[in-house]
Amino acid sequence: MTENMESYPLSLEGDGIPMVRFQNVTKRYGSLVVLNQLDIDVSAGEMVTIIGPSGSGKTTVLRMLMTLETIDDGVIYVEGEPLTHMERNGRLVPASSAHLRRMRSKIGMCFQHFNLFPHMTALGNCMEGPVQVLGLSRKEAEERSLELLDMVGMIEKRDQHPSRLSGGQQQRVAIARALAMRPKVMLFDEVTSALDPEVISEVTSVIKHLVDTHNLTMLMVTHQMGFAKEISDRVCFFFDGAIEEQGAPTKLFENPERERTQQFLNAVLHAN
Amino acid sequence: MEWRWDWVWELAPRFVDATGKTLIAAGGGYTIAIILGLVFVLAQRTPLLPVTLVVREFVELIRSTPLLLQIFFVYYVGPQFGLTLSPWTAGLIAIGVHYGAYLSEVYRGGIESVPKGQWEAAKAINLPIVTTYRRIVIPQALPPAVAGMGNYLVGIFKDTPMLSVIGVAELMHTATAVGAESYRYLEPYTMVGAIFLAVSLPSAFAINVFEKWVRRTLGMTK
Structure with missing residues (x-):
């Protein structure tokens, strides 16, 4: 500088x-x-x-x-x-x-290679920020995340790990994860x-x-x-x-x- | 010279006791090493350059000198600086620090195997650094590290005989004592070998199973 x-x-x-x-x-x-x-x-x-x-x-x-x-x-x-x-x-x-x-x-961000957390489910990925950073209860975070997963059309895959999802599906979860932080x-x-x-x-x-x-x-x-x-x-x-x-x-x-x-x-x- | 089973049975209680002590030495040393290894690796990743350099050189020093020398150093040199330790304490410290240095390299490999994108994704959802390690990085660094950690568990177990030189009454120490009392070395040393084999082989198998379990539990199998 x-x-x-x-x-x-x-x-x-x-x-x-x-x-x-x-x-x-x-x-x-x-x-x-x-x-x-x-x-x-x-x-x-x-x-x-x-x-x-x-x-x-x-x-x-x-x-x-x-x-x-x-x-x-x-x-x-x-x-x-x-x-x-x-x-x-x-x-x-x-x-x-x-x-x-x-x-x-x-600010929220989605990446070219999704960068989902591989050891967490789709739902877990979305809940991580709201629980760990925003301090929401697990119930509140889950409600918010499910709403977003529904919006991106991934509600049925909520319990799947990223390795089980296609690229398009992973990217949609990544969008939901970013949006969950409002x-x-x-x-x-x-x-x-x-x-x-x-x-x-x-x-x-x-x-x-x-x-x-x-x-x-x-x-x-x-x-x-x-x-x-x-x-x-x-x-x-x-x-x-x-x-x-x-x-x-x-x-x-x-x-x-x-x-x-x-x-x-x-x-x-x-x-x- | 023939093998005497009756004497083997006679010695058995002493060897059972010594096996227990060997396992305690290995387990205690390993516990120290697991924690110290984590301290070493995290210290080398802090933004504080002096800390990073000192710890890196210390780890390098430990890895480049023999364990036996380190055991002697803690036990015999320590008292000259006012640090008098029992053989057990000195032995556990030496073996814990020695293997801690090796485990820190295993952890480092595991942490470096976590893609940069994972750190960035954690930052993008604003996870604090400690939470990033705890929730994102360490769970992913663990599966690749488990195999290396397991190898050193067997390694530390096989190195416990070195503690006999400062008088820790583990298996090797007991076998040598028995031999010196009776002038028969065949049975005691054979028993030591058999016991090491009997513990090491199943351990290696168990580590393999554990590694697969860790991967499955973390959902990291395809």
């Missing part, structure tokens, strides 16, 4: 503050710059999809928001409060682990990339249902262009650690302005 932190507000005030704000966020691995001075706002209830070639920093955006990665420069705000930093004596300092834990509770922001990191083509729709239809029925803020990294076009409020095309172009899905997919966006979309559509 080399820069002057005084150019960043201690918190965001006023009407219409974004649910998530990346301000001047940079991430490096050694000399490799993964994200370069990224600025992006996501409004409450908005569904933002991130597309782009591999290595463009898309997944890193989600991982930083989930606090799985630290940032090198800049500040991330969630609900107007700094996530990566906290206020001390009137200035921003890097967040303590207690601050990170408190802020992290606002996050305000949901992150989907290539959640269909590891799935067989015939089960992709199981997962996309659950996400679509979420978009239709819940007022969650969502960020999604995906290679499913059709799906992105169908459900996003906004699509961001990432290239080389920065947003090359962003806009409404119809605009970006049908009428992209930038040459790199056109090249990428052409390549992807040809591959499909």
Whole structure:
């Protein structure tokens, strides 16, 4: 953290503050710059999809928001409060682990490889967070989890361990597990990339249902262009650690302005 | 020289007693080693670099020097620093620390076999670090570690004769004493070998069964 932190507000005030704000966020691995001075706002209830070639920093955006990665420069705000930093004596300092834990509770994430806990049943996976973190009784946690497993169509498999479930089924349980923590922001990191083509729709239809029925803020990294076009409020095309172009899905997919966006979309559509 | 069954039966009570002591030494030492091993491995995973380095070097030191030397050190060198211990206490400490160092490596292998995605999933539902170890990592690290832990259980049992050198009256010590009294070594040492075999073989089998049971209980079989 080399820069002057005084150019960043201690918190965001006023009407219409974004649910998530990346301000001047940079991430490096050694000399490799993964994200370069990224600025992006996501409004409450908005569904933002991130597309782009591999290595463009898309997944890193989600991982930083989930606090799985630290940032090198800049500040991330969630609900107007700094996530990566906290206020001390009137200035921003890097967040303590207690601050990170408190802020992290606002965010949920689903992973490309599901990452279900293999030694727990579908129900056990969903109940783990509510019981261990939120302090719900087992009964309350079970009720909440069953409701969510029902929503993702997995109620009949509640007593199965992940090894007995297909990829699509595991991913649906993973969505229920994340939702059981009642996050305000949901992150989907290539959640269909590891799935067989015939089960992709199981997962996309659950996400679509979420978009239709819940007022969650969502960020999604995906290679499913059709799906992105169908459900996003906004699509961001990432290239080389920065947003090359962003806009409404119809605009970006049908009428992209930038040459790199056109090249990428052409390549992807040809591959499909 | 012929084998004397009558003498074997005559010696039997002394050997039963010594077998009990051997099992207590192995069991006690193993209990210490299981706990110390966990302490060693967790200490090496703390963010406190000095702690990590000191513990790592200590584990390396223990693994690179003979158990016999460590037993002598605790029993004979300890008193010169004001730490006088009974043969039993010194023996259990030495064997517990020695095998604790080895078990910490077994645990480390088990913990490292847990995929990074499991840690991340635990973080994504905001589990505190202690809960992550207790509920997510250790249950998954256990099945791959059980085989290695079992090998060292048999290993510690087979190393208990080393405690005879500081006068712990386990099997080897008893057999040597019997031999010295009677000038007959065939029966006592053969009995020691038979008893070790009779305990080790079923133990190895039981460990195998236990490992499968752990995997099944944790739902980790396909």
